[in-house]
Amino acid sequence: xxxxxxxxxxxxxxxxxxxxxxxxxxxxxxxxxxxxxxxxxxxxxxxxxxxxxxxxxxxxxxxxxxxxxxxxxxxxxxxxxxxxxxxxxxxxxxxxxxxxxxxxxxxxxxxxxxxxxxxxxxxxxxxxxxxxxxxxxxxxxxxxxxxxxxxxxxxxxxxxxxxxxxxxxxxxxxxxxxxxxxxxxxxxxxxxxxxxxxxxxxxxxxxxxxxxxxxxxxxxxxxxxxxxxxxxxxxxxxxxxxxx
Numbered sequence: 001x002x003x004x005x006x007x008x009x010x011x012x013x014x015x016x017x018x019x020x021x022x023x024x025x026x027x028x029x030x031x032x033x034x035x036x037x038x039x040x041x042x043x044x045x046x047x048x049x050x051x052x053x054x055x056x057x058x059x060x061x062x063x064x065x066x067x068x069x070x071x072x073x074x075x076x077x078x079x080x081x082x083x084x085x086x087x088x089x090x091x092x093x094x095x096x097x098x099x100x101x102x103x104x105x106x107x108x109x110x111x112x113x114x115x116x117x118x119x120x121x122x123x124x125x126x127x128x129x130x131x132x133x134x135x136x137x138x139x140x141x142x143x144x145x146x147x148x149x150x151x152x153x154x155x156x157x158x159x160x161x162x163x164x165x166x167x168x169x170x171x172x173x174x175x176x177x178x179x180x181x182x183x184x185x186x187x188x189x190x191x192x193x194x195x196x197x198x199x200x201x202x203x204x205x206x207x208x209x210x211x212x213x214x215x216x217x218x219x220x221x222x223x224x225x226x227x228x229x230x231x232x233x234x235x236x237x238x239x240x241x242x243x244x
Contacts, residue, residue, distance in 0.1 A: 039084055039097065046082035049074055077103030077114050087119065096121050110143045110230075118237075135218075137237035144230025148172075150205075154221065157239035158212045166221065168206040168234070181206050183223030196224055212240050 045053035073080060080103030087096040097120040105112045116139035136156050142148070153167040166183065180198040183206050206223060213219060217240050225232045 039086055043082055043084040046084075073101075077105050079103055080114065089121075094121060111145070112141055112143045113145075114141050115139070135237065135239055137220075137235065139235045140232060141234075142230060142232040144227065144232065147229040148225070148227050148232060150225065150232060152234065152236070154236045155238060157241050157244060159244060160212055160216055160240055160242055161214045163209060163211050166206070166208040166210060168223065168225065170204045170225075170227075174204050177228055179225065179227045181223065181225040183208060183221055185210075185219055185221050196222070198224060198226060201225075212238075216240050216242055 041053065044050070080101055083100045085098040087098050089096045099118055099120055101114065101116045103114045105114070116137070118134045118137040121133050121135060138152070138154075149171040151167075151169045151171060153165070153169065155164055158164045168181070168183070170179065179201045181201050182196045182198050184196050206225070219238045219240055220235065221238070222235045223233070225234075
């Protein structure tokens with residue numbers, strides 16, 4: 001049976017995609033000179049739920065909004081764990097943090113597991129971290145206890161106007177198993193208006209050929225796989241660039 005699912009409904013089962021989309025907004029910024037100690041303090045504050053630390057280290061116009069968003073993450077996954085690592089950038093005056101988030105939530109007796117990773121890129125201007133953006137976002141939430149052997153083959157970046165493949169592959173033979181799924185692009189500001197129409201998948205996954213937008217930027221794909229062993233939701237950001 002084909003069902004119409006609204007992404008907004010997934011808040012009830014611990015689907016915090018919208019929280020990470022908030023973080024993609026380019027005006028997010030931190031108000032302290034970056035140091036290794038600061039990175040460690042940020043990781044500690046996230047894991048200790050120290051909202052005051054986070055609040056005072058964000059720019060004035062964000063110090064109310066960012067803690068509110070973090071509070072929503074805590075609400076969805078109270079035991080979430082954060083890991084932060086500094087990466088080397090080839091661009092002068094740019095810093096990169098690799099951030100990983102994991103957590104669990106029990107809903108109606110089922111355990112939903114969150115795994116997310118993304119890179120946070122920013123530069124330091126007048127002693128403040130500015131122009132923060134998120135790239136290489138990949139988030140999954142699943143309740144199958146990883147019984148479903150699945151592979152995600154989605155590129156991190158593609159050229160403007162080029163065709164590219166998106167493959168979500170179930171590696172085990174389906175035999176008599178019936179699965180459903182769908183994938184759809186969306187814009188940041190219209191996330192809650194998006195709907196995903198689940199359809200039967202007879203080919204053992206989702207296989208899609210699509211074309212990148214004609215202008216540089218970011219494209220975001222969200223999808224669902226419904227399987228007798230459980231459900232997997234996923235989100236992936238793709239950089240649209242002029243050259244690779």
